[in-house]
Amino acid sequence: MVTVVVVENIHLLVIVTLFSVLQNAFFATKVEREGKVQNTKTSAFKRVACANRNCMDSYPTFLAVMWCAGLCLNQAPAAFSGLIYLVARQKYFVGYMGQTSQSTPGYMFGKRVLFFLFLMCIVGILNFLLMRYIGNDYKETVEMITNAASALLLIP
Amino acid sequence: MVTVVVVENIHLLVIVTLFSVLQNAFFATKVEREGKVQNTKTSAFKRVACANRNCMDSYPTFLAVMWCAGLCLNQAPAAFSGLIYLVARQKYFVGYMGQTSQSTPGYMFGKRVLFFLFLMCIVGILNFLLMRYIGNDYKETVEMITNAASALLLIP
Amino acid sequence: MVTVVVVENIHLLVIVTLFSVLQNAFFATKVEREGKVQNTKTSAFKRVACANRNCMDSYPTFLAVMWCAGLCLNQAPAAFSGLIYLVARQKYFVGYMGQTSQSTPGYMFGKRVLFFLFLMCIVGILNFLLMRYIGNDYKETVEMITNAASALLLIP
Numbered sequence: 001m002v003t004v005v006v007v008e009n010i011h012l013l014v015i016v017t018l019f020s021v022l023q024n025a026f027f028a029t030k031v032e033r034e035g036k037v038q039n040t041k042t043s044a045f046k047r048v049a050c051a052n053r054n055c056m057d058s059y060p061t062f063l064a065v066m067w068c069a070g071l072c073l074n075q076a077p078a079a080f081s082g083l084i085y086l087v088a089r090q091k092y093f094v095g096y097m098g099q100t101s102q103s104t105p106g107y108m109f110g111k112r113v114l115f116f117l118f119l120m121c122i123v124g125i126l127n128f129l130l131m132r133y134i135g136n137d138y139k140e141t142v143e144m145i146t147n148a149a150s151a152l153l154l155i156p
Numbered sequence: 157m158v159t160v161v162v163v164e165n166i167h168l169l170v171i172v173t174l175f176s177v178l179q180n181a182f183f184a185t186k187v188e189r190e191g192k193v194q195n196t197k198t199s200a201f202k203r204v205a206c207a208n209r210n211c212m213d214s215y216p217t218f219l220a221v222m223w224c225a226g227l228c229l230n231q232a233p234a235a236f237s238g239l240i241y242l243v244a245r246q247k248y249f250v251g252y253m254g255q256t257s258q259s260t261p262g263y264m265f266g267k268r269v270l271f272f273l274f275l276m277c278i279v280g281i282l283n284f285l286l287m288r289y290i291g292n293d294y295k296e297t298v299e300m301i302t303n304a305a306s307a308l309l310l311i312p
Numbered sequence: 313m314v315t316v317v318v319v320e321n322i323h324l325l326v327i328v329t330l331f332s333v334l335q336n337a338f339f340a341t342k343v344e345r346e347g348k349v350q351n352t353k354t355s356a357f358k359r360v361a362c363a364n365r366n367c368m369d370s371y372p373t374f375l376a377v378m379w380c381a382g383l384c385l386n387q388a389p390a391a392f393s394g395l396i397y398l399v400a401r402q403k404y405f406v407g408y409m410g411q412t413s414q415s416t417p418g419y420m421f422g423k424r425v426l427f428f429l430f431l432m433c434i435v436g437i438l439n440f441l442l443m444r445y446i447g448n449d450y451k452e453t454v455e456m457i458t459n460a461a462s463a464l465l466l467i468p
Binding site for chain 1: 165213214216217220221224227228270274277278280281284285288
Binding site for chain 1: 318319320322323326327329330332333334336337340364365368371372375
């Protein structure tokens, strides 16, 4: 049965995607509530809307990189990195909503996680090309290394 | 032949995605035409641009949820819900462009459809996990129920 | 081994996606640097931010169309068209950042490439439906034609 095989290979990615959707819904609710309570010209509303926009801008990039990394190499470290990205996003959003006195966080966030996922994609593609044209298969080794490396992302 | 099997499982999702792309193109054309006819400072242009932005903001979320629901459970109800979401989006966009006197619709739309698709994902993942670790397969039953439930979305 | 078969069918698409992610990172870096150097009220920052936003708005649409075209028909012309789209986007972004005297490019870009990818999806889906319900398989012919047609996109 094909479908089961497919779901077997992506179920962790799907779960992380669902978490990210929940988080998107949380952000959207925040924006809507802030927009109702106050005038849309106040700085509080602008800050929340801006944080939401920055998060949404990078959302397709995140999804694309995570799914590519999961499909090309291994879903477990990709999904784990995805979770860490979601945590970083949450911190970014909450920090952005904070006091104005506090310097607003930069435009970007989660760069390290995205970079790691990007690296996973490249390694996966290189491994596939090597296997196809030369015949070596480093997949087992590479998967072990990425599994270990993804734990390093936890270091702040 | 693998490709045929893959397309077999996703062709309805692809068709709905194509419809959504057409709709995106329609929205973008509206924004561009409004931007050409009038000054970009007028409220009409701002309204159209804002409606377009809100639609685009939730577009990746919609795609992710629809595809996950279609892959994990069954493509037919997922594609049908996707179509209903597109109709809701069209109504939202047209309503947003309407008179200023008319209270603008909220920031969000199609919440019910997205929630239903989200639920489908969760049921699909739970079913997969149950089948893998316990051995039951409720897929047939669940698919029948979701097929019936997706018709309920038509109730306004 | 299922995973290898899957990667076999999508590796070109993944590579183009990685290029687009790199480009996104480039755009985001430009916006961030411009925001740091200057006040966020200057027109230079506004132009860069606007160009970035327009690019990000159409990004999910582009990804969806490219992947659908690659999955339904053939990945080689889809990936090639994707590359051309990335080049068009780069030119659009750089042109947007240029002098104010120069008339800013329109709201949309890469319409021709997106239209071509959209056509590929439709042809792929039609071919699948024909094959399923009537029994003809024009896939070989169609793939040859699209491979040739994608070269036509290079004509400016």
